Amino acid sequence: MKSEIRANWSHAILVCKKCQKRAKASFGPEGDPSLAKALKRRLPGGKGRKARLGVIEVPCVDICPKKGVVLIDTRHPDSWRIVREDADIDRLAEELT
Secondary structure: OOOOOOOOOOOEEEEEHHHHHHHOOOEOOOOEOOHHHHHHHHOOOOOHHHOOOEEEEEOOOOOOOOOEEEEEEOOOOOOEEEEEOOOOHHHHHHHHO
């Protein structure tokens, strides 16, 4: 049995699952109810562990902004973002790559 599995990720984007549910918002022009799903559609490089970066939904991070979703870029763990429903998802995806 393997004890280690390789991934092609350069970094990961952590998205609060509880915030997505509480916001009852839609993200991007397609109106995705999930910020994670909207980002996955726009980020380049494949799916799963073979992608260039990963988007992972995590349990509550205890910030709980009103009408926003907490997003953490693992390259900058000291700076968390709050993404509002009206955010430009294409520009956000570009900044995260």
